[in-house]
Amino acid sequence: MIISNLKLVNFRNYENLDLHLSSGINVFIGENGTGKTNLVEAINFMTIGKSYRANDDKEIIKFKEEFARIHLEFETSRKEVLEAVISNQGKQIFRNDIKLTKLSELSGILLNVLFTxxxxxxxxxxxxxxxxxxxxxxxxxxxxxxxxxxxxxxxxxxxxxxxxxxxxxxxxxxxxxxxxxxxxxxxxxxxxxxxxxxxxxxxxxxxxxxxxxxxxxxxxxxxxxxxxxxxxxxxxxxxxxxxxxxxxxxxxxxxxxxxxxxxxxxxxxxxxxxxxxxxxxxxxxxxxxxxxxxxxxxxxxQDPIIILDDVLSELDENHQNNLINELSSYSQVFITCAKDDIKKEDVNYYVVEENKVYRRN
Ligand SMILES: Nc1ncnc2c1ncn2[C@@H]1O[C@H](COP(=O)(O)OP(=O)(O)OP(=O)(O)O)[C@@H](O)[C@H]1O
Ligand SMILES: [Mg+2]
CATH class of the missing domain: 1.20.1050.90 (RecF/RecN/SMC, N-terminal domain)
Structure with a gap:
């Protein structure tokens, strides 16, 4: 499975983000505190219907705002859209515009393995x-x-x-x-x-x-x-x-x-x-x-999506290269990284700065 588009409204530090994503390895590079983990948190949110790092859903709403929205498009054998709206009144989750009645209905839809x-x-x-x-x-x-x-x-x-x-x-x-x-x-x-x-x-x-x-x-x-x-x-x-x-x-x-x-x-x-x-x-x-x-x-x-938050910079160069080579065989991988030290062709680089994300290559 491949996520093709991620749109965020008032999610953590993102007021309005519309990000097109590609298959293969996607690397988010940015300084500490710029919002890299927030991106992978948003993706992972749609696999289980909650944040893996917030105790309370409301924490993900941008400071001083009323609600947050995550909109995620992904492709398996067909195109699917998942959306979550989180407000002080609670959260609503939609699959292809149809509201889910239970969180467990999300199980098995967007598959993702996360490494934090x-x-x-x-x-x-x-x-x-x-x-x-x-x-x-x-x-x-x-x-x-x-x-x-x-x-x-x-x-x-x-x-x-x-x-x-x-x-x-x-x-x-x-x-x-x-x-x-x-x-x-x-x-x-x-x-x-x-x-x-x-x-x-x-x-x-x-x-x-x-x-x-x-x-x-x-x-x-x-x-x-x-x-x-x-x-x-x-x-x-x-x-x-x-x-x-x-x-x-x-x-x-x-x-x-x-x-x-x-x-x-x-x-x-x-x-x-x-x-x-x-x-x-x-x-x-x-x-x-x-x-x-x-x-x-x-x-x-189905090929699950792989997310590796802040892993690479902790590995020595040899293990880093081995890992990147291994990851090349998976459908879609997201890697966050504070240092710009991945040197590989056919990797999609995104720069994260000042609450914005833009594609570098
Ligand atoms: N609800 C919120 N509203 C607005 N901003 C928020 C909210 N929650 C967190 N933030 C901001 O998001 C930023 C942290 O983002 P994130 O954890 O994604 O950083 P990072 O790029 O992964 O950093 P690091 O490299 O240190 O891991 C902080 O600046 C924090 O103030
Ligand atoms: Mg982080």
Whole structure:
């Protein structure tokens, strides 16, 4: 898929922007604070219907203005238009001029994999960040997974609420736990397959970016026993819940379950989070994101849009060149960069300055 046009009205520092975009690599160059990340934030907004960096939608409305509008045209096998209008009264999202009733209707329409400067911390961060990545990707593709997850989280909430009661009703806990386990099995199965598929592909990408012979390995870490057989899985889960019940009551929360799942990244057999350098963390995280692009492409037959915010200048020249070469094979890539240090033909350069963006070549 290719975004051909982005129009912004009162979005962050942009009062009125009308930007034509091309396929291939698009680089936004500009000094700090000129509005490069704001551009990619606007693009990403249309994939999930919210900003990945604002806690409140209203933050994206230009100071002193009443509303913001994002208008984005993109092409797959046909032309599509997505539009969002954000005001103090809330937000409205339109697909081809038809108003969406739920944000989830946006799922799977504009596919995008985003790499932000914070992603260098992906493996060092808390497991919650890694679960978020898994869940976001799986939910955007599989409605059933999203549904299982919602049901599971509701039950977990009820279980935890009961665990905090003065008089814990053990019979009630048992009933809730019994209902949780089938959802957990579904979630576990999908996550496990996902991690295995990513693991089988990641080194194809990593070897193009890094010249070392070391290999990446991604490992699923479930807090439940990783039994593939549904009966064995359920039995094992049941006994874990039984054994930890008194402990759970003391803590007032559930210590086992898919809400505790995680994944590990190894480089040359060593944990990236604890042993790898900052640069290696960045390369591992980048490789994971680009593998996700391949994975989404395989599942949907669509080429997701890649966004890399502020990544290049942190890499040495060799890794930078490798990455740019690797990116040449994707349909559309957006890169933001404060320094003008990408030297490559057939790249589209845009200069970002004073709330304006203009094409340089
Ligand atoms: N709601 C808003 N209204 C007006 N301006 C805003 C709003 N929110 C943020 N800005 C401005 O946007 C600018 C930051 O833009 P952005 O984060 O895109 O910069 P950047 O080019 O990515 O910078 P860096 O290179 O440092 O990452 C700041 O000058 C900030 O004041
Ligand atoms: Mg930025």
């Amino acid at each position: 400067p914070d992603d260098v911390l992906l493996f060092k961060d808390s497991p919650m960040e890694r679960r978020k990545l898994i869940d976001m990707n799986l939910s955007s593709l599989y409605r059933l997974y999203m549904n299982d997850l919602v049901q599971y989280k509701n039950l977990l909430k009820q279980r935890n609420a009961m665990l905090k009661e003065k008089e814990v009703n053990r019979g009630y806990i048992e009933v809730i736990t019994e209902q949780m386990i089938p959802f957990e099995y579904q979630i576990f199965k999908v996550r496990k397959k996902f991690i295995e598929e990513i693991d089988s592909k990641i080194n194809e990408i990593f070897k193009n970016i890094d010249d070392s012979p070391s290999k990446l390995k991604i490992i699923y870490k479930s807090s439940l026993d990783e039994e593939d057989d549904p009966t064995d899985f359920k039995e094992a889960a049941r006994s874990k819940y039984e054994m930890s019940l008194e402990d759970d009551i003391r803590r007032g929360s559930t210590s086992y379950g898919v809400h505790k799942d995680d994944f590990l990244m190894l480089l040359g057999g060593k944990n990236v989070a604890t042993y790898a350098s900052q640069g290696q963390n960045r390369l591992a995280s980048l490789s994971l994101k680009l593998t996700l692009v391949k994975w989404i492409k395989e599942k949907t037959n």
